Amino acid sequence: YTDDGYHWGFxxxxxxxxxxxxxxxxxxxxxxxxxxxxxxxxxxxxxxxNILSLMMVTCLLYSLSIMLIGSITQRFTLNKYxxxxxxxxxxxxxxxxxxxxxNFASFFFIILFCYFYILEGKKFNYLSGIALALAYLSYTTxxxxxxxxxxxxxxxxxxxxxxRIDKTFIKKNINCLTSFIVTTIIFLIYLxxxxxxxxxxxxxxxPFIAANASDITILDRIxxxxxxxxxxxxxxxxxxxxxx
Numbered sequence: 681y682t683d684d685g686y687h688w689g690f691x692x693x694x695x696x697x698x699x700x701x702x703x704x705x706x707x708x709x710x711x712x713x714x715x716x717x718x719x720x721x722x723x724x725x726x727x728x729x730n731i732l733s734l735m736m737v738t739c740l741l742y743s744l745s746i747m748l749i750g751s752i753t754q755r756f757t758l759n760k761y762x763x764x765x766x767x768x769x770x771x772x773x774x775x776x777x778x779x780x781x782x783n784f785a786s787f788f789f790i791i792l793f794c795y796f797y798i799l800e801g802k803k804f805n806y807l808s809g810i811a812l813a814l815a816y817l818s819y820t821t822x823x824x825x826x827x828x829x830x831x832x833x834x835x836x837x838x839x840x841x842x843x844r845i846d847k848t849f850i851k852k853n854i855n856c857l858t859s860f861i862v863t864t865i866i867f868l869i870y871l872x873x874x875x876x877x878x879x880x881x882x883x884x885x886x887p888f889i890a891a892n893a894s895d896i897t898i899l900d901r902i903x904x905x906x907x908x909x910x911x912x913x914x915x916x917x918x919x920x921x922x923x924x
Contacts, residue, residue: 687779695720716782734780789815809859
């Protein structure tokens with residue numbers, strides 16, 4: 681049994697609403713991203729609406745994620761022991777998810793993007809872009825602050841180093857970006873066709889509404905993130921490893 685009405689109940693309720701034919705965003709409050717809700721709804725259909733199945737699939741996606749990290753590490757280091765070590769270390773730091781939250785689905789697709797990106801071949805270029813788009817659509821209101829900045833930095837880097845970068849690398853990134861944009865556009869066309877685009881845009885304001893309610897500026901958020909990344913995480917790992 682679980683008494684977490686938010687991290688469990690909210691995800692369960694959204695997935696049931698999709699199954700029952702309610703309109704996303706208009707009739708369902710999808711706070712983060714629609715694709716994670718779609719994954720949850722498909723899970724409930726397969727497992728006869730068992731709420732524990734959401735946790736099973738979340739754990740499966742997380743397990744695949746850290747296994748892929750091991751595979752990526754092995755490709756870069758050419759050492760299978762370091763590949764295993766990277767997977768083992770992540771598992772020891774964070775053994776399993778505690779709720780079927782969208783960040784775990786998004787994490788899987790981000791790692792899948794990295795995995796496909798380092799593989800050779802045009803089809804893997806396109807698959808990496810699709811994976812990146814699915815990561816964005818799984819955790820949209822958070823990734824709005826990350827993914828477009830990431831893509832902008834990549835484009836700036838490529839444009840500043842055009843003479844140093846070979847054409848194969850440029851084509852690889854163009855293919856990846858193209859499939860990302862096409863996948864995202866398909867979602868936007870769905871919103872426009874169903875008259876949901878303006879409603880969806882309102883959802884993207886949620887982080888700003890929450891920040892205003894808490895009287896927190898963007899600069900405060902940046903400071904908090906830097907502190908969390910460089911100081912708090914390390915200190916918490918040393919002094920309170922049981923809470924990590």
